[in-house]
Amino acid sequence: MMAFLNFYLIPGVVLGCIYALGAIGISLTFGILRFSNFAHGDTMTLGVYITLSLVQFSGLHPLLVAPLAMVLTTGIVLGLDRTFYKPFRTSPAIMLVIASFGLMLMIRSVIQFFWGVQLQALQTGIQMPLEALLPVRFSENHLLIIGATVLLMMAVHLVLTRTKIGKAMRATSDNPELAALTGIDTEVVIRATWAMGASLAVAAGVFLGLDTHVETMMGFKLLLPMFAAAILGGIGKPYGAVAGGLVIGIAEELSAYPWIGTTPLLSPGYKGGVAFAIMVAMLIWKPQGLFRGRQF
Amino acid sequence: MSAMLELDAISAGYGETEILHGIDLHVERGEIVVIIGPNGAGKTTAMKAIFGLLNITAGAIRLAGEEITNTPPQQVVTRGVAFVPQSANVFVSLTVEENLEMGAYVSRDDPAPRIEEIFELFPPLREKRRQAAGLLSGGQRQMVAMGKALMLHPKILLLDEPTAGLSPKYRSEIFRIVQDINAAGATILMVEQNAKQALMVAHRGYVLVDGENRHSGTGRALLDDDEVARMFLGASGGASGKNDGNGGRPA
Amino acid sequence: MEQYYGYFLYLLSLLTMGGIYAVLTLGLNVQWGFTGLFNAGIAGFFAVGAYVQAILTTPIYARHLGGYEWPIPLAMLAAMALSAVVGYGVAKICIRLRADYLAIATIGIAEIIRLVFKNEGWATNGPRGISQIPKAFEDLPQPWNTLAFVAMVLAIVMVIYLALERARTAPWGRVMTAIRENEAAAAAAGKNVERFRLESFVIGSALMGLGGALMAQYLKQIDPQVSDPLTATFLVFVMLIAGGSANNKGAILGAMLMWTVWSATEILTSRLPDEFAIRSAYVRIFLIGLILQFILQRRPQGILPERRPKPHPRLRGDRAPAANTGSTKQ
Numbered sequence: 001m002m003a004f005l006n007f008y009l010i011p012g013v014v015l016g017c018i019y020a021l022g023a024i025g026i027s028l029t030f031g032i033l034r035f036s037n038f039a040h041g042d043t044m045t046l047g048v049y050i051t052l053s054l055v056q057f058s059g060l061h062p063l064l065v066a067p068l069a070m071v072l073t074t075g076i077v078l079g080l081d082r083t084f085y086k087p088f089r090t091s092p093a094i095m096l097v098i099a100s101f102g103l104m105l106m107i108r109s110v111i112q113f114f115w116g117v118q119l120q121a122l123q124t125g126i127q128m129p130l131e132a133l134l135p136v137r138f139s140e141n142h143l144l145i146i147g148a149t150v151l152l153m154m155a156v157h158l159v160l161t162r163t164k165i166g167k168a169m170r171a172t173s174d175n176p177e178l179a180a181l182t183g184i185d186t187e188v189v190i191r192a193t194w195a196m197g198a199s200l201a202v203a204a205g206v207f208l209g210l211d212t213h214v215e216t217m218m219g220f221k222l223l224l225p226m227f228a229a230a231i232l233g234g235i236g237k238p239y240g241a242v243a244g245g246l247v248i249g250i251a252e253e254l255s256a257y258p259w260i261g262t263t264p265l266l267s268p269g270y271k272g273g274v275a276f277a278i279m280v281a282m283l284i285w286k287p288q289g290l291f292r293g294r295q296f
Numbered sequence: 297m298s299a300m301l302e303l304d305a306i307s308a309g310y311g312e313t314e315i316l317h318g319i320d321l322h323v324e325r326g327e328i329v330v331i332i333g334p335n336g337a338g339k340t341t342a343m344k345a346i347f348g349l350l351n352i353t354a355g356a357i358r359l360a361g362e363e364i365t366n367t368p369p370q371q372v373v374t375r376g377v378a379f380v381p382q383s384a385n386v387f388v389s390l391t392v393e394e395n396l397e398m399g400a401y402v403s404r405d406d407p408a409p410r411i412e413e414i415f416e417l418f419p420p421l422r423e424k425r426r427q428a429a430g431l432l433s434g435g436q437r438q439m440v441a442m443g444k445a446l447m448l449h450p451k452i453l454l455l456d457e458p459t460a461g462l463s464p465k466y467r468s469e470i471f472r473i474v475q476d477i478n479a480a481g482a483t484i485l486m487v488e489q490n491a492k493q494a495l496m497v498a499h500r501g502y503v504l505v506d507g508e509n510r511h512s513g514t515g516r517a518l519l520d521d522d523e524v525a526r527m528f529l530g531a532s533g534g535a536s537g538k539n540d541g542n543g544g545r546p547a
Numbered sequence: 548m549e550q551y552y553g554y555f556l557y558l559l560s561l562l563t564m565g566g567i568y569a570v571l572t573l574g575l576n577v578q579w580g581f582t583g584l585f586n587a588g589i590a591g592f593f594a595v596g597a598y599v600q601a602i603l604t605t606p607i608y609a610r611h612l613g614g615y616e617w618p619i620p621l622a623m624l625a626a627m628a629l630s631a632v633v634g635y636g637v638a639k640i641c642i643r644l645r646a647d648y649l650a651i652a653t654i655g656i657a658e659i660i661r662l663v664f665k666n667e668g669w670a671t672n673g674p675r676g677i678s679q680i681p682k683a684f685e686d687l688p689q690p691w692n693t694l695a696f697v698a699m700v701l702a703i704v705m706v707i708y709l710a711l712e713r714a715r716t717a718p719w720g721r722v723m724t725a726i727r728e729n730e731a732a733a734a735a736a737g738k739n740v741e742r743f744r745l746e747s748f749v750i751g752s753a754l755m756g757l758g759g760a761l762m763a764q765y766l767k768q769i770d771p772q773v774s775d776p777l778t779a780t781f782l783v784f785v786m787l788i789a790g791g792s793a794n795n796k797g798a799i800l801g802a803m804l805m806w807t808v809w810s811a812t813e814i815l816t817s818r819l820p821d822e823f824a825i826r827s828a829y830v831r832i833f834l835i836g837l838i839l840q841f842i843l844q845r846r847p848q849g850i851l852p853e854r855r856p857k858p859h860p861r862l863r864g865d866r867a868p869a870a871n872t873g874s875t876k877q
């Protein structure tokens with residue numbers, strides 16, 4: 001039982017938090033800019049590498065420099081939006097998808113060029129489980145990740161429900177034509193969307209980096225689970241994306257639990273397929289997602 | 297003094313297809329003006345053209361004497377025009393209150409006092425203020441849509457078929473509200489399918505057919521016109537005998 | 548003389564790889580160009596073809612499935628067939644989805660396929676891959692073997708081109724264009740939209756499988772990373788969009804041209820000092836990305852724009868002639 005908790009459930013929740021934060025950006029972009037942003041994962045990677053450089057430069061804890069990395073990444077993403085997405089505001093969504101597909105590889109190649117492809121670490125030293133909580137094995141990082149995720153979610157909730165720009169974001173996601181008729185400045189809304197999506201992606205990436213390591217494919221590897229989470233939660237529904245992320249993260253970890261007999265239910269090599277399987281199942285049976293998001 | 301809104305020989309359409317072929321229309325300060333016409337006549341298109349949603353190829357639109365031809369929607373809103381489209385006219389996942397707040401998006405002032413005033417105008421909305429607009433009945437949604445449009449005291453309110461699909465009870469309610477907000481000073485241009493009721497509350501009306509002006513006149517005159525009666529009022533002969541006494545306004 | 552012979556061989560290798568990419572690009576053209584189906588998992592179908600070819604033709608070897616020693620042409624047909632079957636499965640599930648979802652689903656499929664080839668070591672030798680794959684005409688003396696292989700690839704490209712041109716101008720192709728442009732109108736005209744799209748996806752997948760089978764022979768060895776899956780997918784997309792979506796000549800031209808650019812930049816960068824040479828591989832990808840963005844914004848119809856067949860008689864009267872990569876406004 002303890003093994004289940006320690007080696008499957010807790011890692012699942014941690015992974016779920018990371019997916020959830022990433023999926024919010026995917027969901028918002030889909031809701032407001034109306035396209036699937038394939039570059040989201042690599043935006044995340046970029047933010048992590050910026051964080052890494054800031055850590056190496058300042059010697060501070062990654063979570064302390066992460067806010068600055070969020071701001072810098074947001075700035076870069078806003079520049080990319082102007083250059084590569086803005087020309088297609090009134091074009092069919094697929095043009096944006098192709099542009100983001102190209103951008104995904106461009107961002108990654110820039111990262112690989114400047115930082116190289118070798119594994120790196122955000123933190124040195126081995127994380128030990130906290131003594132006080134044993135036999136439940138919770139490392140300090142796990143607590144930090146879960147705690148920070150909860151804080152970020154609350155912040156997102158407050159922005160979306162208490163601020164004018166947040167409400168305008170929800171309104172635009174709801175009905176872009178009406179938003180324009182109402183006088184909502186869609187360009188401002190779009191910038192806010194990028195800022196929120198990119199910041200949360202950077203946070204997610206830094207958490208992943210703390211939990212594992214830093215490498216140039218880390219964001220891309222998260223792309224599919226993040227999409228799956230966004231679809232599971234109902235596209236355009238940030239809260240749904242959070243729930244979807246947790247479900248997918250936990251499902252991935254639990255898929256390797258020896259539910260029957262003593263061997264893992266699913267060979268760990270196929271862990272990456274779990275998110276995909278859930279996503280395809282949703283697309284077939286419930287394309288509007290668990291929380292009745294927009295259906296296409 | 298110049299008209300509140302004036303369309304001067306407007307031609308406009310979608311892409312290559314021209315839908316409006318030079319229509320003229322004006323709305324004076326404090327008036328209710330109704331546009332009627334068969335389906336596909338271009339009534340909605342005319343409203344969208346005023347609102348800068350499609351490309352105007354010829355003619356001019358003036359708001360209180362100033363030209364607003366091809367001005368983007370956001371600036372049209374800032375200049376005091378509000379538009380309530382026929383369908384999908386509320387943000388369904390936002391609460392009633394948030395919808396109203398969005399109606400005041402372009403203003404920096406605190407919207408709360410004005411929201412209270414809107415609740416005075418549409419009392420049923422007050423108790424639903426925290427409900428998602430998508431959960432309301434059709435009539436109440438229409439109230440939210442109109443309330444949202446009134447948030448900034450627009451100089452002129454454009455309503456596209458505000459009573460479409462509503463029960464008779466709500467229909468009369470909406471017409472009553474239109475008269476109320478007009479009495480409170482708002483100028484109104486509205487498209488209506490319920491031609492008879494609409495012409496009874498209107499000061500003047502236009503008949504639009506195939507993207508061109510067909511008739512225009514006071515509400516009363518159009519009600520009495522034989523051709524208009526035949527086309528839109530579903531009656532044989534004029535409807536004049538029935539419109540005395542109630543909400544019809546003296547022209 | 549020696550030097551010219553070297554150039555000659557290089558030219559042949561350009562033509563071979565360009566030709567193989569042309570097969571892939573033509574396959575994508577059926578899906579994306581004609582029908583508007585965004586397949587972001589080209590590498591997956593390609594890998595299926597490559598592995599089928601490898602497993603069916605290699606001599607027996609303890610570390611992976613094999614020893615069937617099928618004749619090469621038969622194995623190529625099998626590669627196409629299995630790729631088509633996978634394509635059918637994907638299409639059956641995803642074809643109704645909007646383009647974005649299809650893209651995500653196909654990226655996912657490619658990823659799963661990669662996982663299978665990586666994890667099922669008993670069949671595929673896992674990450675180490677399969678080598679010593681027989682190559683058509685390799686028993687001939689040099690340079691005839693190389694020449695014969697090029698000729699075969701180019702002949703295959705030609706046959707596919709002619710067949711697709713036939714299909715494009717036939718009623719099938721015209722319906723396809725109609726569906727891409729105005730699905731509602733096509734459906735209203737009584738066309739079974741889903742079936743047409745499915746057919747198109749399956750045909751495209753089969754061609755990608757064939758591309759994989761050719762590549763397996765040419766490289767003589769494959770592994771789950773068969774030339775970095777995303778780069779391959781990406782390159783094929785850039786080739787098609789650069790050459791001209793929905794134009795078969797454009798697809799071939801794009802493949803040849805972009806492959807030459809890709810390969811030439813490799814030569815340039817390989818002459819740089821070591822430390823820089825490794826990194827400059829990333830510069831190449833970046834540049835290709837930039838080319839894509841430039842084309843998308845400045846010339847979305849590609850070098851050779853679509854030449855449309857006459858509209859299908861029953862579908863005439865559709866509005867707005869707008870290519871799927873064009874700048875349609877709603």
Ligand SMILES: Nc1ncnc2c1ncn2[C@@H]1O[C@H](COP(=O)(O)OP(=O)(O)O)[C@@H](O)[C@H]1O
Nearest residue numbers: 310313315333334335336337338339340341342
């Ligand atoms: N978005 C659009 N694109 C192209 N044509 C349109 C569009 N909307 C309406 N139309 C066409 O414009 C004409 C007028 O439509 P509309 O103004 O909605 O009519 P009405 O509101 O009077 O019923 C119709 O023939 C309609 O088919």
Ligand SMILES: [Mg+2]
Nearest residue numbers: 339340341382
């Ligand atoms: Mg209308």
